[in-house]
Amino acid sequence: MKLNRRELIQGAAAALAAAGAGSASPPDPGLPDWIRTCRGLICEAYNPPFYPSFDYQAAKAIAIARQLNADSLRYPAASYFAYFPTKSGYPVHPELKGDPMRETAGLCRRENLKLIAYVPLNHPFMDAASKDARYQEWCKRSADGTPMTTEHYGFAKYFEGCLNSPVRDVIRSLVREVLTQYPVDVMYFDGPYQGMQMAKEYCHCKHCETAYRKRFGKAVPDQSAKLPREDEIQYTSWMANDVVIAFLDSIRQMIRETRDVPVLFNDTSLLSKREWRNRAIPVVDGFMFEAAETPEDKLFNLQLGHSTGKTVWTYVGTHTQYNREHMKSDRTRGWFSYPVESQELLLDGATAIAGNAGIVYWGLSRFFYQPEPPLSYESGRYVKEIFDFSQKHRKLLAELRPLPVAGILVSDQTIDWYAGKHFVSKGYENYYHGAWQLMKDLSYDAEPFLDYLMTPEQLSHYYLVWAPNAVCLSERQCAMLRDYVTNGGTLIATHLTSVADEHGKVRSNFGLSDLFGARFTEAEPIEIPDLYLKLPSGEEIPQDPQVLRFTHTGGGTVLAETIDRGHRANLGPAIVRRTVGKGQVLYIGSGLEAVYAETRMKRLRGYLGSLIEPLMSEHRTYELAWQSGVTPHFTASRDTLLLHLLADTGNKFKKLRAREEFLAVENVQVRVRIPHDRRVRSVSLLRAGDSLNTTPVNGWLDLTVPRVLIHDAVRVDLV
Numbered sequence: 001m002k003l004n005r006r007e008l009i010q011g012a013a014a015a016l017a018a019a020g021a022g023s024a025s026p027p028d029p030g031l032p033d034w035i036r037t038c039r040g041l042i043c044e045a046y047n048p049p050f051y052p053s054f055d056y057q058a059a060k061a062i063a064i065a066r067q068l069n070a071d072s073l074r075y076p077a078a079s080y081f082a083y084f085p086t087k088s089g090y091p092v093h094p095e096l097k098g099d100p101m102r103e104t105a106g107l108c109r110r111e112n113l114k115l116i117a118y119v120p121l122n123h124p125f126m127d128a129a130s131k132d133a134r135y136q137e138w139c140k141r142s143a144d145g146t147p148m149t150t151e152h153y154g155f156a157k158y159f160e161g162c163l164n165s166p167v168r169d170v171i172r173s174l175v176r177e178v179l180t181q182y183p184v185d186v187m188y189f190d191g192p193y194q195g196m197q198m199a200k201e202y203c204h205c206k207h208c209e210t211a212y213r214k215r216f217g218k219a220v221p222d223q224s225a226k227l228p229r230e231d232e233i234q235y236t237s238w239m240a241n242d243v244v245i246a247f248l249d250s251i252r253q254m255i256r257e258t259r260d261v262p263v264l265f266n267d268t269s270l271l272s273k274r275e276w277r278n279r280a281i282p283v284v285d286g287f288m289f290e291a292a293e294t295p296e297d298k299l300f301n302l303q304l305g306h307s308t309g310k311t312v313w314t315y316v317g318t319h320t321q322y323n324r325e326h327m328k329s330d331r332t333r334g335w336f337s338y339p340v341e342s343q344e345l346l347l348d349g350a351t352a353i354a355g356n357a358g359i360v361y362w363g364l365s366r367f368f369y370q371p372e373p374p375l376s377y378e379s380g381r382y383v384k385e386i387f388d389f390s391q392k393h394r395k396l397l398a399e400l401r402p403l404p405v406a407g408i409l410v411s412d413q414t415i416d417w418y419a420g421k422h423f424v425s426k427g428y429e430n431y432y433h434g435a436w437q438l439m440k441d442l443s444y445d446a447e448p449f450l451d452y453l454m455t456p457e458q459l460s461h462y463y464l465v466w467a468p469n470a471v472c473l474s475e476r477q478c479a480m481l482r483d484y485v486t487n488g489g490t491l492i493a494t495h496l497t498s499v500a501d502e503h504g505k506v507r508s509n510f511g512l513s514d515l516f517g518a519r520f521t522e523a524e525p526i527e528i529p530d531l532y533l534k535l536p537s538g539e540e541i542p543q544d545p546q547v548l549r550f551t552h553t554g555g556g557t558v559l560a561e562t563i564d565r566g567h568r569a570n571l572g573p574a575i576v577r578r579t580v581g582k583g584q585v586l587y588i589g590s591g592l593e594a595v596y597a598e599t600r601m602k603r604l605r606g607y608l609g610s611l612i613e614p615l616m617s618e619h620r621t622y623e624l625a626w627q628s629g630v631t632p633h634f635t636a637s638r639d640t641l642l643l644h645l646l647a648d649t650g651n652k653f654k655k656l657r658a659r660e661e662f663l664a665v666e667n668v669q670v671r672v673r674i675p676h677d678r679r680v681r682s683v684s685l686l687r688a689g690d691s692l693n694t695t696p697v698n699g700w701l702d703l704t705v706p707r708v709l710i711h712d713a714v715r716v717d718l719v
């Protein structure tokens with residue numbers, strides 16, 4: 001049964017029950033609950049106790065996992081070396097004795113821990129100082145024949161492998177051995193990689209040259225010359241689809257046919273430029289977002305993950321990465337095998353739980369060499385606290401789904417292909433992060449989703465779709481958005497949205513010109529300091545100093561113009577609002593959401609809120625009196641509404657990755673909407689445990705949460 005958006009949102013839990021699923025895109029129903037709520041301990045093998053020296057002891061690892069209350073252990077079948085006696089041809093660690101993987105599997109079974117196998121798919125492993133002649137056959141090569149090398153963790157340099165070389169078969173054999181000879185519960189892949197530091201460099205190895213000539217009748221293009229866009233598209237698409245993703249797909253297929261276990265992969269670089277792996281999501285059952293720079297970015301990533309319908313895992317513990325700014329080589333990272341303290345771990349865990357992700361702690365190495373057991377250390381106690389909380393509420397957490405009312409179109413195509421003169425790729429995320437943050441700060445959960453996975457069905461889950469500077473959109477995608485609006489959806493589009501096609505070829509006008517009621521003066525924006533938005537009231541408020549000039553082509557209302565105070569000039573329309581079919585369109589010719597991400601200016605929040613509220617307030621599922629640093633996140637199951645409150649209110653330093661402690665926030669005012677046909681059985685705080693005595697008035701439950709230190713959640717059970 002397919003419910004429309006109104007039923008889904010307004011009926012919240014009731015509608016959820018009828019739909020048999022929660023979110024706009026329910027996580028893969030085929031996977032067991034433990035995978036979606038997992039409490040994994042990672043045995044990382046790119047550092048001690050596996051590498052460079054092999055110190056690992058299975059019994060010690062299992063004891064640590066038990067003490068932390070993990071439910072699963074991730075064992076590295078290989079990293080720079082294999083850590084089991086493989087016959088695949090993959091180099092085996094020279095100090096390996098016996099079969100520690102088999103021993104680990106046996107102990108996991110005895111201790112009731114699930115076993116996750118880590119298998120790298122062409123992650124660089126060939127030591128560049130090695131005399132192994134096969135490496136010359138397997139490596140990626142530049143146009144002049146030089147092998148490509150990369151650094152990774154600071155221990156050594158490695159050749160980058162090419163997936164068109166025989167290394168492909170070595171890796172496939174390795175995967176098959178792990179799958180068929182060990183009782184693994186999940187196959188977890190890191191990769192497939194086609195290089196690391198040199199990933200964007202085209203491979204000219206003889207295998208690639210032969211394959212490329214066979215396919216296209218010509219040599220691999222030489223990047224030292226300025227390449228026509230068509231050549232770039234051709235090579236990139238070939239390498240991404242025909243080589244890398246096809247390889248992962250064939251591995252998944254082999255697993256399905258051999259012994260079908262769930263397959264997850266590492267997709268940390270999801271939004272990096274021309275990152276092949278990022279398009280491989282449809283091939284697997286789930287994926288891992290390792291980490292993000294802030295808890296808010298992490299929650300964004302987890303929601304983006306859920307939009308794909310796949311299971312999502314995330315690291316806790318990577319906050320301990322050291323920023324190493326004074327180091328000559330920033331590849332020489334900090335400390336891998338020390339229990340670095342900090343409450344950020346708790347916030348990391350709470351964010352993972354709020355974001356409905358499986359949690360994997362990085363990792364074993366932090367306790368392996370310590371003289372005392374893990375709970376003697378602050379970080380060990382924090383890991384256990386996160387795992388205990390997850391276990392205690394496991395049933396509830398497994399049933400809960402996010403319930404977004406809006407969607408944020410994340411333009412991966414723009415990241416890959418747009419090359420406008422004013423385009424700053426490292427700042428591009430500020431547009432989609434800013435849109436998400438602004439919606440959060442207005443108490444609306446907005447789910448980021450990927451352009452290349454956009455379908456009319458996906459769009460139909462949202463009352464509002466925000467396209468934050470989604471420059472590169474295909475004709476088909478423009479048509480999808482047009483239909484969405486015509487059928488009653490609300491679209492906010494900003495700045496250069498639809499200025500170019502899906503491969504970055506600039507159009508003569510917006511692809512969505514008819515929706516916007518606008519024609520751009522020039523495809524490049526201008527940058528001028530001290531610009532203001534002039535509102536009909538006469539008030540002038542800060543405008544993005546980068547604006548796209550356009551003319552209003554009719555229909556709708558110009559809501560603001562851009563004033564250039566320094567030059568006493570009016571630069572014309574800045575914001576247009578129109579009705580198209582049954583829907584609404586708001587076109588903003590600048591990146592106000594990026595400015596919001598960069599400033600969190602209150603007047604800007606208030607102004608954008610005044611445009612959004614009339615369109616969205618009837619669809620609200622909760623409301624939080626805005627408080628700096630407090631992020632709400634709403635989830636629901638058939639009989640429970642759960643409003644998470646994440647309090648990222650610490651002693652922040654501008655330098656990222658300095659250690660951080662947190663302050664409690666007090667008297668947080670929240671409201672939760674109660675589905676119209678349900679009654680409230682009880683209200684409590686999930687973490688503090690307190691019952692709250694309150695009854696709904698006019699369908700809304702008003703309450704005050706006395707204190708939130710890092711995390712709590714308002715739990716509303718329904719009858």
Ligand SMILES: [Zn+2]
Nearest residue numbers: 162203205208
């Ligand atoms: Zn190659």
